[in-house]
Amino acid sequence: MFQYLVGKEGAKALGYDPAVIETAPAQFFESSCGVGNPFSLGMIKPGSTLLDFGCGAGFDIFVASKLIGENGRVFGIDLTEEMVQKARKNLTLAGVINFEVQKVDSDIIPYDDNFFDMVISNGVINLSPNKEVTFKEIYRVLKPDGKLQFADVMLENELPAKLAGSAEAWSQ
Numbered sequence: 001m002f003q004y005l006v007g008k009e010g011a012k013a014l015g016y017d018p019a020v021i022e023t024a025p026a027q028f029f030e031s032s033c034g035v036g037n038p039f040s041l042g043m044i045k046p047g048s049t050l051l052d053f054g055c056g057a058g059f060d061i062f063v064a065s066k067l068i069g070e071n072g073r074v075f076g077i078d079l080t081e082e083m084v085q086k087a088r089k090n091l092t093l094a095g096v097i098n099f100e101v102q103k104v105d106s107d108i109i110p111y112d113d114n115f116f117d118m119v120i121s122n123g124v125i126n127l128s129p130n131k132e133v134t135f136k137e138i139y140r141v142l143k144p145d146g147k148l149q150f151a152d153v154m155l156e157n158e159l160p161a162k163l164a165g166s167a168e169a170w171s172q
């Protein structure tokens with residue numbers, strides 16, 4: 001049980017473009033649980049090379065592909081093979097051709113320095129046990145004028161002990 005709206009209702013509540021939501025195959029929403037809308041934080045230039053750090057089932061890659069257009073390229077990485085397979089399947093079903101999704105085993109991002117115009121992330125950095133490495137890696141792969149736009153979960157107060165030790169509470 002999530003503490004926030006997920007799937008299609010979540011995307012609507014987070015202010016994603018309704019026209020893009022309606023053109024997205026329903027399969028994206030079966031496993032989509034972003035916590036915010038990284039696209040609301042600034043413009044994405046058509047033709048950009050963009051990375052989704054923790055791409056899940058691929059909905060944010062789909063949205064990015066609409067914004068960057070045919071001359072851009074969208075990349076996704078995820079820790080789990082299951083989500084990588086889902087993202088590839090969903091994006092192919094949606095007709096996206098300019099994408100690449102890879103499985104990673106750690107916070108090390110398998111791309112060269114200065115490769116991306118933009119990195120987005122949605123509800124992932126909070127899951128990383130070593131945020132310093134995560135941010136170093138993100139800034140390593142970003143071009144010097146590149147941008148990071150991410151949505152995430154932050155604690156404002158100490159968690160009650162029964163939640164602090166719960167892996168489920170951490171991810172939901």
Ligand SMILES: C[S@@+](CC[C@H](N)C(=O)[O-])C[C@H]1O[C@@H](n2cnc3c(N)ncnc32)[C@H](O)[C@@H]1O
Pocket residue numbers: 031032033034035052053054055056057058059060061077078079080083104106107121122123124127128
């Ligand atoms: C909230 S979902 C991402 C939402 C996604 N952007 C979408 O469009 O639905 C979180 C995903 O991040 C992945 N993840 C968690 N830690 C990660 C890490 N260090 N590197 C890459 N992926 C990670 C999880 O496997 C999960 O699929």
